[in-house]
Amino acid sequence: MSMKAENETWQCTKNCGACCFLDPLQREDALKALSEEDALTYLKMVGLDGWCIHLDKATKKCKIYSSRPEFCKIHSLIKLFHIKRQNLNRYAINCCREHISSIYGNESTVMRDFNHNIRNENGGDEKLCGKKTAR
Numbered sequence: 001m002s003m004k005a006e007n008e009t010w011q012c013t014k015n016c017g018a019c020c021f022l023d024p025l026q027r028e029d030a031l032k033a034l035s036e037e038d039a040l041t042y043l044k045m046v047g048l049d050g051w052c053i054h055l056d057k058a059t060k061k062c063k064i065y066s067s068r069p070e071f072c073k074i075h076s077l078i079k080l081f082h083i084k085r086q087n088l089n090r091y092a093i094n095c096c097r098e099h100i101s102s103i104y105g106n107e108s109t110v111m112r113d114f115n116h117n118i119r120n121e122n123g124g125d126e127k128l129c130g131k132k133t134a135r
């Protein structure tokens, strides 16, 4: 599937992990979109500090990458938020920017790296939390 749109191609960037901040108070929309079973799984993953218990905070990598829940994968956005496949690229980029902004800020190095990577097809990083699989 082509993920190109407006000269930006979604891809994950290293040293981020912003979408793995799962505090239910700040992720209400995501939580509401999940099935009852997935919501339970989600809530069990929330650590006392709001971060996913499976995130290695030092490396910002998912410790259960190969067995992470389906809702952690970028393709799940289509089903969860009823978006068209052709809009996934833009939607995913916006989601990442929102998460990165809320965790690190718009002027952060992570935001700068993310913006650089999505504008440079060769600049992406093999993932991390695995969300690069959407490309």
Ligand code: SF4
Pocket (backbone or CB within 6 Å): 011, 012, 013, 016, 017, 018, 019, 020, 095, 096, 099, 100, 114, 128, 129, 131
């Ligand atoms: S998917 Fe987006 S928000 Fe999540 S770790 Fe990757 S770049 Fe960061």
Ligand code: SF4
Pocket (backbone or CB within 6 Å): 019, 020, 021, 045, 052, 053, 054, 055, 056, 061, 062, 063, 064, 065, 068, 069, 072, 129, 130
């Ligand atoms: S990708 Fe891994 S670390 Fe991130 S929320 Fe999912 S299980 Fe947790």
